[in-house]
Amino acid sequence: xxxxxxxxxEQSRKLxxxxxxxxxxxxxxxxxxxxxxxxxxxxxxxxTGRAIAAAKEIDKRRAAGETLGPLAGIxxxxxxxxxxxxxxxxxxxxxxxxxxxxxDATVIARLKATDAVLIxxxxxxxxxMGGSTENSAFQTTQNPWNLKCSPxxxxxxxxxxxxxxxxxxxxxxxxGGSIRQPAGFCGIVGFKPTYGRVSRFGLVAFAxxxxxxxPLARSVEDIALLYSVIAGHDPQDSTSLDxxxxxxxxxDKPLEGLKIGVVAEHFAEGLDSEVExxxxxxxxxxxxxxxxxxEVSLPHSKYAVATYYVIAPCEASSNLARYDGVHYGYRSDQxxxxxxxxxxxxxxxxxxxxxxxxxxxxxxxxxxxxxxxEAFGPEVKRRIMLGTYALSAGYYDAYYLKxxxxxxxxxxxxxxxxAEVDVIAGPVTPTPPFELGSLVDDPLAMYLVDxxxxxxNLTGIPALSLPxxxxxxxxxxxxxxxxxxxxxxxxxxxxxxxxxxxxxxTRRPPL
Amino acid sequence: xxxxxxxxxxxxxxxxxxxSPDELESMTAExxxxxxxxxxxxxxxxxxxxxxxxxxxxxxVTKDDNVAPSLPRGEALANAPKHNEEGxxxxxxxxx
Numbered sequence: 001x002x003x004x005x006x007x008x009x010e011q012s013r014k015l016x017x018x019x020x021x022x023x024x025x026x027x028x029x030x031x032x033x034x035x036x037x038x039x040x041x042x043x044x045x046x047x048t049g050r051a052i053a054a055a056k057e058i059d060k061r062r063a064a065g066e067t068l069g070p071l072a073g074i075x076x077x078x079x080x081x082x083x084x085x086x087x088x089x090x091x092x093x094x095x096x097x098x099x100x101x102x103x104d105a106t107v108i109a110r111l112k113a114t115d116a117v118l119i120x121x122x123x124x125x126x127x128x129m130g131g132s133t134e135n136s137a138f139q140t141t142q143n144p145w146n147l148k149c150s151p152x153x154x155x156x157x158x159x160x161x162x163x164x165x166x167x168x169x170x171x172x173x174x175x176g177g178s179i180r181q182p183a184g185f186c187g188i189v190g191f192k193p194t195y196g197r198v199s200r201f202g203l204v205a206f207a208x209x210x211x212x213x214x215p216l217a218r219s220v221e222d223i224a225l226l227y228s229v230i231a232g233h234d235p236q237d238s239t240s241l242d243x244x245x246x247x248x249x250x251x252d253k254p255l256e257g258l259k260i261g262v263v264a265e266h267f268a269e270g271l272d273s274e275v276e277x278x279x280x281x282x283x284x285x286x287x288x289x290x291x292x293x294x295e296v297s298l299p300h301s302k303y304a305v306a307t308y309y310v311i312a313p314c315e316a317s318s319n320l321a322r323y324d325g326v327h328y329g330y331r332s333d334q335x336x337x338x339x340x341x342x343x344x345x346x347x348x349x350x351x352x353x354x355x356x357x358x359x360x361x362x363x364x365x366x367x368x369x370x371x372x373x374e375a376f377g378p379e380v381k382r383r384i385m386l387g388t389y390a391l392s393a394g395y396y397d398a399y400y401l402k403x404x405x406x407x408x409x410x411x412x413x414x415x416x417x418x419a420e421v422d423v424i425a426g427p428v429t430p431t432p433p434f435e436l437g438s439l440v441d442d443p444l445a446m447y448l449v450d451x452x453x454x455x456x457n458l459t460g461i462p463a464l465s466l467p468x469x470x471x472x473x474x475x476x477x478x479x480x481x482x483x484x485x486x487x488x489x490x491x492x493x494x495x496x497x498x499x500x501x502x503x504x505x506t507r508r509p510p511l
Numbered sequence: 512x513x514x515x516x517x518x519x520x521x522x523x524x525x526x527x528x529x530x531s532p533d534e535l536e537s538m539t540a541e542x543x544x545x546x547x548x549x550x551x552x553x554x555x556x557x558x559x560x561x562x563x564x565x566x567x568x569x570x571x572v573t574k575d576d577n578v579a580p581s582l583p584r585g586e587a588l589a590n591a592p593k594h595n596e597e598g599x600x601x602x603x604x605x606x607x
């Protein structure tokens with residue numbers, strides 16, 4: 001078995017035992033990246049020299065008998081949205097193309113402290129807005145299972161990197177499904193912890209009440225390994241939970257008398273039949289493992305997408321107001337701006353439209369507007385516009401406030417369901433991976449892909465996406481498990497149970 | 512309710528964006544479609560439901576007021592598109 005076929009947990013054991021070196025391991029992944037990332041496009045940037053130097057340093061410290069962290073010498077790919085000191089953090093946006101972070105995000109600091117090798121920065125939808133990674137300002141990422149298909153998004157690069165064996169582990173972020181959906185599309189595991197479990201310090205904000213950082217990997221065992229490194233209280237994030245993250249029971253211990261909620265509303269119109277049968281087969285697997293299926297209802301789930309696409313754009317429009325062409329990021333050419341304004345003024349004055357000439361933007365306002373318009377892509381603009389509209393005078397109550405009320409109703413549905421069951425199981429997405437380009441001209445259709453994933457963000461609960469099947473054309477299908485807040489242990493044990501009985505997670509794309 | 516291109520232009524100013532005539536046209540159509548979709552929230556009875564602004568109910572988090580080093584000025588300015596040794600440079604705020 002080659003090194004890259006081992007789980008990260010197994011690699012860690014072999015590294016600790018001195019059976020393999022980090023340089024060998026990192027080189028094996030770099031070889032794959034060099035060979036295949038030209039066609040996959042998972043990475044925005046990677047630095048071979050830096051990765052090998054880091055691996056060498058870890059091998060040296062290990063040889064000197066130092067005690068190293070649990071991820072020592074193991075490559076981890078990181079979505080290009082977490083600040084890494086001195087490194088570019090572009091969010092796949094022209095706005096931050098030249099931005100070099102002046103400090104480490106807490107997640108990055110934790111990875112460094114555990115001696116992980118940061119192998120590269122992965123592609124994403126611009127500012128994490130999108131579900132296909134097609135909104136990146138720099139490149140598209142192809143699904144390793146079929147290069148014509150999208151890897152999903154917004155953490156499409158992070159998911160494709162693990163699926164293509166460019167790294168055993170990666171870090172993504174999930175605001176409405178951005179870890180779970182690409183994990184589902186790429187046939188790997190993606191985990192969104194409870195809101196507040198993982199620090200958001202140094203995470204470039206999209207929708208602060210929904211954003212959560214999480215791990216992607218092939219197996220639930222590896223997910224648990226990476227999660228335990230990045231999770232935990234951080235005084236630098238005021239929404240970080242001050243709760244213990246240690247598991248009381250090892251996650252490879254099966255759950256006795258597991259009660260699985262099956263949501264009637266999940267199997268309504270719009271669900272692809274291949275996805276439905278794969279998910280139902282997963283239910284049967286759980287039954288064969290002794291779990292009991294219980295029908296539950298989430299009556300407000302049909303409003304989840306509408307609720308999300310009010311709240312997320314509102315928060316985004318506010319968060320992205322910081323990109324003003326002043327403090328950091330792109331600024332439109334100032335001489336050109338001044339000339340344009342002068343020409344507009346002259347034209348209006350010549351036409352005798354004195355009032356209109358007086359109403360022209362000031363040079364500062366015009367600089368803001370041009371800088372933002374030239375540097376943001378269409379989806380980011382759309383969300384800023386939607387959020388600004390929904391928060392503007394006269395619409396606030398009808399949209400933002402209303403959405404916050406429905407958000408509570410959605411949460412109450414879940415609270416009721418979790419009084420009956422331990423986890424809720426269902427599809428990750430309504431369809432298998434779609435073709436690149438097929439939804440780009442229909443933003444609403446793209447939003448509807450998020451049907452099953454946005455509720456976990458609105459309610460703050462943890463959710464896990466696992467490979468559970470394949471379509472006739474060979475594309476991965478995902479199973480989503482959700483649990484009540486802070487029940488990560490239950491969720492990971494339930495996920496591990498499934499992976500112990502199935503082999504979907506061991507399949508690899510034919511690159 | 513229907514959104515006109517005039518409405519969209521006003522929102523663009525509020526959002527500090529500037530849309531080309533083509534962008535204005537497509538943005539108006541897309542916003543009409545999306546706002547039309549989210550309008551379904553109106554049918555939900557939310558009488559007496561407390562808005563939920565956050566996934567975890569927040570309480571005030573305080574910390575001791577200790578002096579600690581902050582980002583050095585040079586580093587804070589390093590990413591600015593235009594700056595001198597002391598601060599950010601911007602076009603004239605008042606008048607030309």
